[in-house]
Each structure stands twice: as structure tokens, then as C-alpha cells.
Amino acid sequence: MSASETTASVTAADKSAAGVTFRNVNKAFGTNVVLRDLDLDVAPGEKVVIIGPSGSGKTTILRVTMTLERPDSGTVKIGDRHLYHEPHGDKLRPAGEKHVSEVRSDIGMVFQHFNLFPHMTALENIMLAPMKVHGKSRDEASEKGMRLLDQVGLAHAANQTPGQLSGGQKQRVAIARSLACEPRVMLFDEVTSALDPELVGEVLNVLRDIAEEGNTTMLLVTHEMGFAREMADRLLMFDGGQIIEEGRPADVLDNPRHERTQAFLGAVKGH
DSSP states (O other): OOOHHHHHIIIITTOOOOOOEEEEEEEEEEEEEEEEEEEEEOTTTOEEEEEOOTSSSSSHHHHHHHTTSOEEEEEHHHHHHHHSSSEEEEEEEEOOOHHHHHHHTTTTETTTOOOOTTTOHHHHHHHHHHHHTTTOHHHHHHHHHHHHHHTTTTTTGGGGGGGGHHHHHHHHHHHHHHTTTTTTEHHHHHHHTTTHHHHHHHHHHHHHHHHOOOOOEEEEEEEEEEHHHHOEEEEEEEEEETTEEEEEEHHHHOOOSHHHHHHHHHHHTTT
């Protein structure tokens, strides 16, 4: 079974992809406004890459979607369900933690610095959420974990701890862990930026397999412009907490219209 076929069997069997909708979302840290009246629609199954300078708000989008940061105002929907609100008659009211947790279970996130439990093996890291959150038996979680490790090319490392793995291997385990709960939306925050250059390719190959399967909605923050050109359906350029330019990757990368996009891409290409 190919990697993409394995992905399909794991993520598409029970859940369809979900779109993501931001409406008038604002977020500030003190006087620093990082999201400003954000409106964004991501279609089910769409692959969206977000680029922009440091502090532009791009990572905050992912953190708000994953409920790691709560927006100051506005609404976020995953599929047809509000993330932070519940319907009350014809109005919305702030949601309780139970509702937020239920909707959040449709979302998976892979972080820049892996966030694996160091005392657990690769397989145990992947098994944890299916057992604790979704009530899977140890045998079910182990079987799924081994399928996912095989998918990311690490079946041989199932019993190794993170300290025994390279950076690229840790990130592949982290991706497998996120897939284990069959998320409808996957978020990736600069997942190659902490890796040595020779390890970047192995992680990008796994992301390509997930993207090619076509079912999972993906939002990716990255500086890998070649990868963005190849796999994204749409590219968003962020600056000052707002989308200042968007379009097909080739159009934005080859013919940027906004001067901030031109300057950013020039700086990226210069490194």
C-alpha cells in the first residue's frame, strides 16, 4: 500500500474534510494587534499556504484555530459548527469548554518543535490520544499507530524514544500522531524550520502524501516557497494581521502585486 493510500484509509474512512471560516476575527497581545478584522474562507479539502514576515499574524491564525489562543472578537467555524460559540435561538453565545473540545477534536496541529513526550516511544506518543481522547483499546491504537509509522517511513523506530531520533524523524512522528485522531483539518506551523537542511525533504515528502490524498483540509505556515508552489491550492500573504494578497501560488510568487509581498519574497529568495 502506498503512503497516499494509507493516508486515505486512515483519515478519509470515517470523516470528510471540513472547511474553516473566520469572520471579523481580531486578536491583540497588549497593544500589538496580530489579527485585524480577519475574514477567511478555506474550502473543505483545500490546501492553503500562509506566508509573511515574523509578527504578521500567520501563526496566530493556526493557534486560534487550534484554540491555543482565543480571539478577542469575531467567529471561527470548523465545517458547519462554531468553534467558540453556540447557537442560542437566533443569536450566538460563548461556548462552554465541552463544546469547544468537541469541535477541536476535528483539528490536528503539528508544531515547529515536535512537542513529543520524551519518556514515551514513538508508537506510544501516537497511541496516547486515540486511547485517552477517543476511547480506543490499546490494541486498536497500537495497530493504527503502526500503520501511521509505516506511512511516514518509521515502522522500524516504533520502540525508540524521541531522544533516539533525528529532528526529521521526530517531526514525522509528530505528523503521524496528529493523523491518529483522523482530523478533518490539519494545521502545520513551520514544521521544517527547526530542521537541518538535509532533513527538510523527508518531512516535506510526508506532507506531499497527505496533500495528494486530497481529503484533508490543510493550513500551512512555511517559508518553503518551492513546496508552497507545488502543493498549495492557494497562497495567502499576511502583513499587519491582514491578508494583503492571495491567489494561486505561481501567480503570487512569480508576479506579486503588493509591494510588501515583493519585498518579502525578495528577502526570502536572498537567503
